[in-house]
Amino acid sequence: MHNEHTDQHFQLRIDTEGHIEPRDYMPEGYRKHLIRQISQHAHSEVIGMQPEGNWITRAPSLRAKQILLAKIQDEGGHGLYLYSAAETLGISREEMIEQLHSGKAKYSNIFNYPALNWADIGAIGWLVDGAAIVNQVSLQRTSYGPYSRAMVRICKEESFHQRQGYEIMAKMMNGTKEQKEMAQDAMNRWWWPALMMFGPHDKDSPHTGDAVKWKIKRESNDTLRQKFIDKTVQQAELIGLKIPDNDIKWNEKTEHYDHGEIDWNEFHRVIKGNGPCNKQRMDHHIKYHNEGAWVREAAAAYKTKKLKKEELVIG
Numbered sequence: 001m002h003n004e005h006t007d008q009h010f011q012l013r014i015d016t017e018g019h020i021e022p023r024d025y026m027p028e029g030y031r032k033h034l035i036r037q038i039s040q041h042a043h044s045e046v047i048g049m050q051p052e053g054n055w056i057t058r059a060p061s062l063r064a065k066q067i068l069l070a071k072i073q074d075e076g077g078h079g080l081y082l083y084s085a086a087e088t089l090g091i092s093r094e095e096m097i098e099q100l101h102s103g104k105a106k107y108s109n110i111f112n113y114p115a116l117n118w119a120d121i122g123a124i125g126w127l128v129d130g131a132a133i134v135n136q137v138s139l140q141r142t143s144y145g146p147y148s149r150a151m152v153r154i155c156k157e158e159s160f161h162q163r164q165g166y167e168i169m170a171k172m173m174n175g176t177k178e179q180k181e182m183a184q185d186a187m188n189r190w191w192w193p194a195l196m197m198f199g200p201h202d203k204d205s206p207h208t209g210d211a212v213k214w215k216i217k218r219e220s221n222d223t224l225r226q227k228f229i230d231k232t233v234q235q236a237e238l239i240g241l242k243i244p245d246n247d248i249k250w251n252e253k254t255e256h257y258d259h260g261e262i263d264w265n266e267f268h269r270v271i272k273g274n275g276p277c278n279k280q281r282m283d284h285h286i287k288y289h290n291e292g293a294w295v296r297e298a299a300a301a302y303k304t305k306k307l308k309k310e311e312l313v314i315g
């Protein structure tokens with residue numbers, strides 16, 4: 001009988017486009033790689049609620065407030081799907097939160113920048129969610145079943161996030177001189193950190209080799225970054241925004257935009273904890289996680305009581 005519990009059999013399933021499910025055999029390295037990536041993805045979704053949450057009470061209209069509320073609620077839900085997907089790999093929610101709070105686990109660099117005004121909410125929706133869509137559409141084809149299914153669900157909501165952000169930017173670029181300046185200033189501050197969201201260059205990425213072998217990543221960091229640039233430059237030009245990169249230029253030969261080099265010192269400084277808002281983001285998460293302990297305890301107590309009652313009935 002063919003032993004299905006071997007790395008060879010596992011790799012054959014990956015190579016033939018099979019989905020790996022929680023109860024299937026998987027090499028420990030595959031499991032660890034996924035726990036790292038999915039839990040950090042979940043952390044990013046939840047921490048990402050903070051910069052936008054600050055603007056719910058300051059939204060310029062009831063419609064804008066409704067849209068922002070809906071978007072932030074979506075992000076919280078994305079975090080829950082992803083924490084649940086990670087839990088299928090044998091890590092608990094508590095362990096993941098502990099890794100976030102201790103700094104052992106990362107979250108996306110982009111959420112360590114401040115949202116200074118309403119144009120930032122437009123730039124976040126358009127650029128940050130726009131970058132996330134490029135990354136997450138590709139991740140829909142990831143080899144791990146629960147992650148792939150979570151991505152399909154999340155991508156349906158991301159396009160609304162990107163459109164509402166672009167609408168804010170288009171409105172402001174069609175507004176007063178001050179509004180145009182605000183939108184361009186937000187573009188200038190969010191463009192480069194959004195490019196960093198895709199991760200280091202492929203040649204500098206320690207995880208891409210395994211990620212591609214195990215079809216966790218279906219396209220590389222640089223490929224996805226280029227896709228985002230090619231799409232977004234045209235959207236910017238359409239509404240009169242200038243890309244803050246003098247090297248941006250369409251290359252007839254490659255049929256892509258050439259662009260300037262990313263400041264990787266800034267990237268590493270921010271992901272090592274020294275960005276503008278790292279401390280604020282973590283203090284906030286720890287404070288409200290602790291304040292919400294009673295909700296988790298009550299839910300757990302209710303679940304235990306319910307289970308005991310069911311046991312009594314079943315006898």
Ligand code: 3HC
Nearest residue numbers: 041044106107108109132196197198199205206207208271
């Ligand atoms: N921010 C923080 N850390 C980053 C990073 C970023 N933008 N890009 C890479 N890193 C870290 C990696 O986590 C890794 O560190 P680790 O070993 O401690 O985990 C190191 O830098 C090397 O990077 P690699 O490229 O080798 O790592 P990966 O192969 O994991 O690729 C990734 C990085 C492309 C971010 C990949 O993990 C991925 O696709 N993750 C899923 C998508 C995701 O997490 N997106 C975050 C944004 S979610 C979002 O924007 C929500 C939206 O709704 C607003």
